[in-house]
Amino acid sequence: MLLSRSLVTAWFMVLAAAALVGCSSTPLGKAPVEDRSSGSGAAAAVKPPPPGIENAGKPGYYTVKPGDTLIRISLENGQSWKDVARWNNLDNPNLIEVGQVLRVVPPGTAVPSSATAAAGPGVVTHPVASSSVAATAPAATAASAPKSAASAATATAAVAPSATSATAAAPVEDDVSFIWPASGSLLAGFDEARNKGYDIAGKAGDPVYAAADGRVVYAGAGLRGYGNLIILKHSNTFLTAYAHNQALLVKEDQTVKRGQKIAEMGSTDADRVKLHFEIRKQGKPVDPARYLPSR
Numbered sequence: 001m002l003l004s005r006s007l008v009t010a011w012f013m014v015l016a017a018a019a020l021v022g023c024s025s026t027p028l029g030k031a032p033v034e035d036r037s038s039g040s041g042a043a044a045a046v047k048p049p050p051p052g053i054e055n056a057g058k059p060g061y062y063t064v065k066p067g068d069t070l071i072r073i074s075l076e077n078g079q080s081w082k083d084v085a086r087w088n089n090l091d092n093p094n095l096i097e098v099g100q101v102l103r104v105v106p107p108g109t110a111v112p113s114s115a116t117a118a119a120g121p122g123v124v125t126h127p128v129a130s131s132s133v134a135a136t137a138p139a140a141t142a143a144s145a146p147k148s149a150a151s152a153a154t155a156t157a158a159v160a161p162s163a164t165s166a167t168a169a170a171p172v173e174d175d176v177s178f179i180w181p182a183s184g185s186l187l188a189g190f191d192e193a194r195n196k197g198y199d200i201a202g203k204a205g206d207p208v209y210a211a212a213d214g215r216v217v218y219a220g221a222g223l224r225g226y227g228n229l230i231i232l233k234h235s236n237t238f239l240t241a242y243a244h245n246q247a248l249l250v251k252e253d254q255t256v257k258r259g260q261k262i263a264e265m266g267s268t269d270a271d272r273v274k275l276h277f278e279i280r281k282q283g284k285p286v287d288p289a290r291y292l293p294s295r
Helices: 002-024 070-075 081-087 149-157
Strands: 061-063 101-103 186-188 198-201 207-209 214-220 228-233 238-245 261-264 274-281 284-286
Touching: 070 081, 070 214, 081 101, 081 214, 228 261, 238 261
Parallel strands: none
Antiparallel strands: 061 101, 186 198, 198 274, 207 261, 214 228, 228 238, 238 274, 274 284
8 A cells, every 4th residue: 555655656756847847848949030131031122113214204205004015105106116116125025014114206306395205195296207127026916918929919009999089188287198998888987085086887808998108017916906907107297097907918117009908808806897997196096087088
């Protein structure tokens, strides 16, 4: 009996000692340490300012906004995307970032002080005729090439009947006179808020004509909402746009004549076959009724 009590007492002493040892022990893990070295932390998270930020707000410059593409910026400022890429030394025109500030007038061009590029599209500019630039086209600018040698020849030779008449077009600024780009009926007229040009009816494959002499500054499908698109530059002031085509029969930097067949009507990025036609003055869409001859 005495032996049993001694064993029990010894057992309780062992347990008590173990409990004391446990209570006095400390965790082995290290406390977290904030690394404040120059190569990490907040300093490393600082992003460099967008290119050209020093020109933000200056006349003749444009600040890139979410959803912008170089093609749209160029159209809305009356320029060729190739020229804008060259003026801004863009090696890859697909790589522009929000907040980047782009020159949208030729270097050395006088710009009215009231034109503020950072305010948004449609900077008032006075562009000059410019040469092409060796640049990689934006990814979505793959033009629909002529489907055959015959169609290419047709594009070069075809002339709209109305172009041959001296009274077919009304003279406008910069000695540019326009003709109707298609013979179909008018589906929708100009509305500054909802329709930036004319929608003209037709059948798939109907000819689309150059509204005036000019140079092709864009031919492709990279502008959302326009489908297969051609943009012609006619002067220091005027551009025209031809959208929703099923086939494009001219290429960028090609010179075209008024009345030349440049495309075939289609329904790309549209709810029906039609030609959407715009006249832009210094990049801003204007009512074609002011410039087209009456029918």
